[in-house]
Amino acid sequence: MKKIGITCYPTVGGSGIIATELGMLMAKQGDQIHFITSSLPFRLNRVHPNIYYHEVELNHYPVFQYPPFDLALANKMAEVIDQEKLDILHVHYAMPHAICAILAKDIAKHDVKIVTTLHGTDITVLGIDHSLKKMIRHGIEKSDAVTAVSNSLVKQTKDIIGVDKNINVIYNFVNEEEYFKNEPPGIKQQYGIGPDEKVIIHISNFRKVKRVEDVIYTFHKIQKNIKSKLILVGDGPEYSEAYHLVGKLGLTNQVLFLGKQKKVSDLLSISDLKLLMSEKESFGLVLLEAMSCEVPCIGTNVGGIPEVIDHNKTGYIIELGDIDKAAEYSIHLLEDETLLDRFSKDALAHAKNHFYSHDIVQQYTDLYDDIINKF
Ligand code: GMT
Numbered sequence: 368m369k370k371i372g373i374t375c376y377p378t379v380g381g382s383g384i385i386a387t388e389l390g391m392l393m394a395k396q397g398d399q400i401h402f403i404t405s406s407l408p409f410r411l412n413r414v415h416p417n418i419y420y421h422e423v424e425l426n427h428y429p430v431f432q433y434p435p436f437d438l439a440l441a442n443k444m445a446e447v448i449d450q451e452k453l454d455i456l457h458v459h460y461a462m463p464h465a466i467c468a469i470l471a472k473d474i475a476k477h478d479v480k481i482v483t484t485l486h487g488t489d490i491t492v493l494g495i496d497h498s499l500k501k502m503i504r505h506g507i508e509k510s511d512a513v514t515a516v517s518n519s520l521v522k523q524t525k526d527i528i529g530v531d532k533n534i535n536v537i538y539n540f541v542n543e544e545e546y547f548k549n550e551p552p553g554i555k556q557q558y559g560i561g562p563d564e565k566v567i568i569h570i571s572n573f574r575k576v577k578r579v580e581d582v583i584y585t586f587h588k589i590q591k592n593i594k595s596k597l598i599l600v601g602d603g604p605e606y607s608e609a610y611h612l613v614g615k616l617g618l619t620n621q622v623l624f625l626g627k628q629k630k631v632s633d634l635l636s637i638s639d640l641k642l643l644m645s646e647k648e649s650f651g652l653v654l655l656e657a658m659s660c661e662v663p664c665i666g667t668n669v670g671g672i673p674e675v676i677d678h679n680k681t682g683y684i685i686e687l688g689d690i691d692k693a694a695e696y697s698i699h700l701l702e703d704e705t706l707l708d709r710f711s712k713d714a715l716a717h718a719k720n721h722f723y724s725h726d727i728v729q730q731y732t733d734l735y736d737d738i739i740n741k742f
Contacts, residue, residue: 369393369735370451372401372444372479374468375459377408379627380572381539381652382486385516386459387411388542392728394418403447405436421447437463444471448479455735457482462489462499465506480738483510485534487649487670490524504528511738514731516650517671523649535734538674539652540727541718546659548715550636558598558623560637565595565701568638568662570631570653571645573603578667580605580612581644581690587616588694593701597622598634635660639707640697646687648672654682658718663700663710665693675722681714 371393375386387410390400394417402408403421411420423443425434444456444467456471456479458464465483472479489503507513507530514537515521521534560566567586571577579599586597599609599622606624613622628634635641641657641664650671654664658675664682666672676682683696700707 369398369454369739370401371398371735372403372447372451372453372456373459374403374440374444374456374464375408377402377404377406379409381650382459382484383408384410384652385484385486385539386457388540388724389457389728389731390418391415392542392724393732396728396732399451401447401451401453403440403444405440419451437467438470440464441467441470441474444468445474448472448475449477452477453479454739455480455482457484457731457735459484460486460489461503461506461510465510466502469506469509480511480735481509482512482514482734482738483507484537485513485515485520485524485649487516487520487647490520490527490649500528504530507534508532512734514734517674519671519674520649523670535730537730537734538722538727539650539655540722540724541652541655541659543659543719543724546632546635546656548636548661549632551633554633555637558596558637560596561594563594565593565640566598566638567595567640567642567697568598568600568634568657569642570600570634570656571603571643572601573605573609575605576645576647577603577605578644578646578688579609581688581693582642583609583612583616583618583622584690585642585644585693585697586622587618588690589697589701590618590621592698595621595701598625598638599623600625600628600631600634602626631656632660635662638662639701640665641682642693642697643667643672644685644687644693645669645672651675655718655722658714661711661715663707663714665696677713677717681710681717 373390387408394400394415401419423440458468468481514535569582643666648670654675667687678684685692
């Protein structure tokens with residue numbers, strides 16, 4: 368039995384989902400898991416005797432202009448390392464979590480190994496900032512092991528940050544017990560979707576990098592040929608821009624803005640096609656969630672997306688911003704039931720063969736064992 372500390376962003380987001388699901392699956396296989404986060408991870412929705420939660424508390428002393436959250440986190444990590452005698456502290460994101468972990472390791476008396484998983488934004492956004500680059504490099508170099516969620520992210524990390532440390536690719540996974548096709552009866556009707564209408568879905572945090580406007584422009588072209596509805600799931604900075612664009616294009620009755628949703632697998636289960644037109648995406652966990660629910664995907668030739676979608680088999684890859692091609696592929700797929708059915712089945716098979724949770728968790732377990740036994 369290993370004792371593992373996990374730090375991630377506990378709010379909605381792919382990295383938080385991966386970190387929490389990984390902890391829950393490891394607890395199930397007998398390891399002891401200690402989440403060290405600012406609030407309860409949103410996916411931590413099951414009780415398990417092997418799971419513990421340590422909240423990072425922040426005191427608002429008037430002497431501090433800004434409350435020093437990162438230092439409070441490092442302090443909490445050090446406390447947990449010593450009290451629980453952690454074997455591994457697995458942090459998600461180099462900035463700031465790996466830096467906090469390194470500081471915590473210095474403070475703690477008990478020896479712990481640090482594993483850092485890179486999810487993208489720390490490299491592709493923060494890494495471009497020269498003032499942070501050295502710090503990110505330090506976090507990566509001082510970790511005992513580093514993983515990234517795609518080959519593309521490894522390459523970007525080496526190019527942008529300039530590290531020559533070995534970075535292991537461990538792909539993301541989904542909880543297959545939650546993500547499978549299971550259409551709740553009457554749900555289409557409740558949303559006003561006709562039985563003869565196709566459903567296109569987009570799920571994101573509506574950040575600029577997600578290019579939600581490209582999804583809407585693509586749908587605008589699709590619906591001219593295919594009777595269909597577009598479901599937009601999620602919320603974020605570009606939400607109102609998207610809302611206005613839908614109105615401007617006269618699509619109000621065909622686009623459903625659902626905001627943040629808990630049971631996304633229900634919505635995927637009524638969907639025929641998923642669109643992800645991002646300009647930055649280290650993996651695209653939402654694609655995998657869709658494929659697990661038998662939904663083929665169209666995504667951009669960006670970051671890790673081509674490692675997730677098997678072009679012409681489980682969906683299509685288009686160049687960034689190529690709305691015409693995205694619409695052409697969508698129409699081609701949606702108007703041919705036999706082809707659509709084959710893509711759906713292949714999407715599920717692809718998810719099972721390459722991103723099966725059991726195999727991915729095993730890769731993390733092997734990595735932990737390697738670094739524990741190495742020193
Ligand atoms: O995409 C986001 O804005 C959220 C971010 C996160 O922290 O969850 O996603 C990143 O990590 C996910 C899990 O590994 C990946 O699936 C996303 O592709 C990645 N986002 C970006 O690279 C922009």
